[in-house]
Every structure is written in C-alpha cells, then in structure tokens.
Amino acid sequence: MATRAKALRLAAVLTTCVLTASCGLFGGSSNGGAADMERNVIRIGVLQVVDVAPLRIALTEKLFEKAGLQVTLVNQPSEAEAIKQLDATLDLTWATHVSLFRAVAEGTELQLQGEAYQAGPNSMALVTSATSDYDDPGKKQSPTIAVPSEADIGALTTRAVLDTAAVEKQKIKFRSMPFAEMEGALTSGTVDAAFMIEPFITKAQRKIGAKILTDTARGPTLDFPMSGYASSKKFAETNPKTLKVFRDVLRDAQQRAQANKLSVQDSLTSYADVDQPTAALVSVGTFPLSLNPIRLQRVADMMDTEDVLSGRLDVQQLLPPGTTN
Template identity: 55%
Template sequence: MAIGAVRRTAVLLAGVLGLSATASGCSLMSSGSSGSPSLEHPTLRVGYEAQVDVAPLYKAVNSGLFADAGLRIELQQEPSDADAIKALSDGKLDVAFATHVSLFKAAGAGTQLQLQGEAYQAGANTMALVSLPSLGYDDPSQKPSPRIAVNAPDDLGVLTTKSVLDTAGVAQNKIQFKTVPFATMADALQNREVDAAWMVEPFITKAQKALGATIVTDAARGATLDFPISGYASLKKFADGNPNTMSTFRKVLAQAQQQASDRLQVQTVLKDYAGVDAATADLISVGSFPTTLNAVRLQRVADMMQTSQMLANRLDVQSMMPPNEQRG
C-alpha cells in the first residue's frame, strides 16, 4: 500500500542487551535450559507504512514490549509495498510490512520469503470505494465502465475492487484503473480524474471529513468479507539464519496484536504516526488484528489472486510459513 511519504528511519527504543543473570542463573538473553534462547540478531530493521494496520507494531516498539524481550526494533517508514520488498531483497530491511497480495506476488516471482505475522484483517468500511456527491456515483452498478483510483497496480485495491464490482454486475475488463497515491486520491476525485477511489483508513475518514465524501461500496463484502489485508515477512534465508530472533519477533508481535483488540488503544496510537488528529482518529473504522499466522486463511488470498490472474500458478502459502507453525 503506497503513500507519498519519504522514507525515514526512527530508532524508537534501545533493546535490552546483555542482561545480567538472575539469581536462578537465567535471563532473556541467556541460552541456558531455563531461559530463553539467545538472539542471533538482536536488532531488526522493520519497515512500516502510516496506516491502521501497523498500530500494534508501533505501540509495541514505543511501549518497550520488544525491548523487554531483548529485541531492538528500528522502524523504517517505506513509501510503498514495492519499496519495502525491494529494501528487503537489497538487505536494507530485515522484516517488511506489505499487503498479502504484494508479498504473494513477490513470492510468485521467485523471491524466497517467510511470513512472520499477519498484521490486519478487513472489517466494515476499512477499505472502500469512495466518491464525491458531485460525481453522481452512489451505487456500484451505476457505471458500466467506472474509473477507479488505486494506490498500486495489481495489488489489493485492484483485487477487491474487481470482486465487489463483479458482484454488482460490472464486467471486470470494463473497469478503468488509475494508479494514484493515497495522499492525492482526494485531489483526483475533486479534479474528476476518476469516478471513485479505493481507499483504506485513515484516508476514508479524512476524505469524508474534508470533502463530504461518500462510500459507494464497502470493499470487504461478499467474497472479500473479513479479507486478510496485510502482514510481515522476511527473506527465508535471513529467517533460517536467525530462528530465535524471528521466533521472538513473532511472539512479541502476537502479544501486541492481542492488545490491539482494545479499539481505543489503536485510535490513540494513530495520532502518533498516521498524521491524524484526535477527532479523526475517533471516527476511523477499525478491522481486526490476527494474533496467529493462519495458512488456511491466507490461502484464500493466494487463490483469489490466481483466479484473477495476478498469479500464474497456485501458490502454496503453507510453504511460506515458519517452521512448526500450524496450518489452521
């Protein structure tokens, strides 16, 4: 999911390194049988984008949850999924955040990835086709060849837009997609360059507040109801060489995801990194934050991608799971 942001690295917290042994002779960084295994790579460079999806990650870093486990996290803001995955391949990131569609496209193209966590799952109006009253587009079946802004070509926006408009009786090959960054979609609507824009939060609420924008259709309905949106991945080679580090990352992330079940915590932390004020944050629609990697759930995304010809062949998501992760 792309945003027009300049990459910036923010080292938010120092890790807890070299902890002294406790009276029982164990610590978070010891390798004794009674303690946690030592971390091969106690500093991780993790990419993120200023969206609701990463609220648990951001809060966990900021509150010291990762540091308490001996893991130092350096957050790097990425302008797009493509940039994040490239930074991963170039060795500039250890863990990348991206839509599952972007990650699976990369895997289908030959990049050896290992999934490290699910970030976000769609809820009501967390992704939607948004228009303006002046454009006269208030029903998904209203235009036989709608012009739709999406943040990236052949990504989540294209996949889910095709699904919901197909259900409404619009031929998929008649949809005209235009790539527009989230940050300038409102301008594209005002300039009548598109009939609607596929948006996620907080951009939906911002457009509603600033322009009186309306939702043509929720993009998480029918075949895309409760759709898995985004997650975290590392290169398989890096994960294989740092199993204790990545296991610790997954465990802390799961704790953070669990804490994000409190909607108020999510809305509060959005003010710190997503460029929204308190009043806007309070109105944002929030989906769910899975606490486990679920290959069955994610296979749904890969299979829809193959059906939509985003993947030439069927991708076995289970093959991208960390060792010992369950299928369901």
C-alpha cells in the same frame, strides 16, 4: 562447625543465585532468553496505515525491549519498495498479502512472520467525491477507479465487489496513484471512485466530504485478510530464534490492540498524520493473533482466480517451520 559454616555459606549463595537469576543454574536469564537470539536489533519497513498500530503500541509499551529486541520502524514509500529493501536496509517489512504473494510468484524468496490485519466494516472501501452521482456500484459499467497499484489488494477486491454488481471486470479502468493524491483526483473528477484504506477513508470524508460507494470487504471479500509481515527466506534461515521472539511480541501486541480499539485510534495521531477527532472516527478491523494458512490461502486462491498469479501458490510453504495456525 567448619562444615556447617560452609554449608550455610553455600545455601546463601544458592539463595542469591535463585533470587537474581544471575547464576544460570536453570538455563534462564533476566532478559527472557534474549541472549539466545542470533541478533537483537531489527529494522522493520512500515507504511502509515492502521495495520501497523500494534507495532507502535509494542514500542510505546516497551514490549520488544522487555523481550531483548531493539526494533526500529522505517517508513517506506511503497510496499514494492519495502519488499525490495529486504536484506538491504530492512530485516522485515509490512505489506499487503497480495503484494507479498505477487513478489513470491515473481521469484522473491520470502517467509511470512505474522499476520497484521483483517478487514472489518469500511476498513477498505471505494469512495467518491461529495458531489458525485455515482451512488451505486452497478451504476457505471466502465468506471475509472484510483488504486495504489493495478496489481494490489485494491484492484483485486474492487474487481470482486464490482463483479457482484454485474460490472464486467474487463471494463474497469484503473488509474494508479498514491493514497495522498486520491482526494485531488476525486475532487477534479479525474476518477469516478478511489479504493482507500483507513485512515485515508476517514481523512477524505472529513476533508472533502467523500462518500463511501461500497465497502470492499463484503461478499467474496468479507473479513478479507489484508496484510502481514515478512522477511527474506535467507534472513529467516539464519535468524530463527530472533524471529520467534518477534512473533511472540507481535502476538502480544496484536492481542492488546484487538482488546482495546481506542488505543489503536489514539496511536494513529503519532504516526499517520491524523488529528484526534479524525482518529476517533477511523474504522478498525481485526488484528489476527497467529498465522493461519487456511485464511491466507484464501487470498492466494482469489489471486489465482483473478489471474493476478500465473498459478496456485501454496501458502503453507511460506510459513516458518512448525507453524500451522
């Protein structure tokens, strides 16, 4: 009888153990393996762009929290500044692939952790003022174009698109300024056109009646890979499990954003300084679900062709070990 009583007690303990997953019999845990991570707190640099909407959705729906990660999004004044803050005040950052690849070419050791955004119709474009007569990309042979930086995705794609309109790249005059200043530059006539991304395009259309001169995701830049997330190589080497969890949650968030563009537009009102009517008109591109070296190599090769890089960059070398697509 004593033996049978012991057996019953053991069975009860085992049953409780399985139901609560608290005994660790099978190496599992109730927090999805968070205990195995090197750290469970990360800070990510972001800008107020559509690209980062999935991160906002992930926070709202507590996807990071469920995976055992505490994520803080930190607004940055620019991509260049965000990249500089890696290993200082930031663990990861969002930036355009062009900015990330330029940083690598200049000696910054980075590892890509995810793709953020791929261009769709009018998700990036050259826009003009309401009264401008600049109504065809080939109409001006030496246009003055506002861009955030003369060496970023705006300048790169502007050259490519205007080249197809028979405008000589050397004759394009770029003027660097933040997106927030471009509406004023258009209205005053300081520039002929401005390279903008969403939600700045829609905001300019509604506020000053801006017109789209040309989509900059067309021809050689159709479906252009726009941006992604990166950490320093040092952080990646010391926190591979943490970053694997980040990539898994990011994939889930990207998938949700891709399946529900309305949720993306709605999320903009919480961080991008746009009202609901404006957000509802914002053009939304594609949110990739994985790191694709072939897709990303396209950006690096265009940068090489346009002499933004001094030589060909092998993007495969920037991916986490074992990541092939």
